[in-house]
Amino acid sequence: MGHHGWRGRPPASEAEARQRIVDATVRCIDRHGVVKTTLSDVANELGVTRQTVYRHFGRISDIIGEVAAQGAESFVDRLIAHLQGIGDPADAVVEGMVFCVRTIPNEPRLSLLLQLEDSAAFGRGATTAEAIAYGAEMLKRFPVDWAAAGVAEDELDGLAEIVMRLLTSLLQHPSEPPRDEAEVRAVLYRWLAPALRAGGLRPE
Structure with a gap:
């Protein structure tokens, strides 16, 4: 060569x-x-x-983008491992988001995901169609029976969009004063979890 x-x-x-x-x-x-x-x-x-x-x-930005992409793949594997045994959709989504909020800011390589415009996960490009599809694929790997929970496969894009939008906001624009992990979890359980509980997924 x-x-x-x-x-x-x-x-x-x-x-x-x-x-x-x-x-x-x-x-x-x-x-x-x-x-x-x-x-x-x-x-x-x-x-x-x-x-x-x-x-x-x-360009150097192309290399950094690849660093971020590889970091994302490794991070998602860790996220899924963290959620093993959590089959309830509300618990899995809330705990997955708390894991993201706790982990990403404290690891420099993962923080690249917040700095890249076209990052496929958690960055400023996290609401593009590509990023939402990426989020839906992540949700498919959760230890959750989505069909039994009343979420069709083609609805996972909608859930992924909500999750990605919330995560982007929580990571890039934390509350002032900052919420601790327990407070973030409490907010998510109060306002997000009910939509994922049995009977709350679809309007009558």
Whole structure:
């Protein structure tokens, strides 16, 4: 592939090169923060030229977007694991949202999801059709029998939109003074959970 540098260990494939660039970017972000991380930083971390990085990613924002996307995939796996055993739809949605509010702001890589305009989850683009479809796929992975709860598969987009809008607001515009976890949970149980309880899902 004609790679120079790479600290004497050139990647064996395009996929490996891209992943190594992503991993190097994560290390740079951990050291410098996302705003101060440049494409030159990433190139230096890898021992390659900027032109080498450009062959795989056109802009630093493209690399950071991939970092965020991979972080989202890992985060969703953790979220689903956290919800195992919670089969009630109201409990699962509320506890899933509380988990998001607790976890995302305290992990720098997950916080990228809030900073990207076109983030597929939890960012400023969280109400696009793509993001809502992403949220619906997340809900399908919840340990909930949605059909038994009265939610048809084609209705999950609507629920996902409500959840994504609420999460975006809770994460980007926290209350002043800030609510603690118990207070966030109480608000969600008071105003969101009733719509997910048996008999509250569909108007008569």
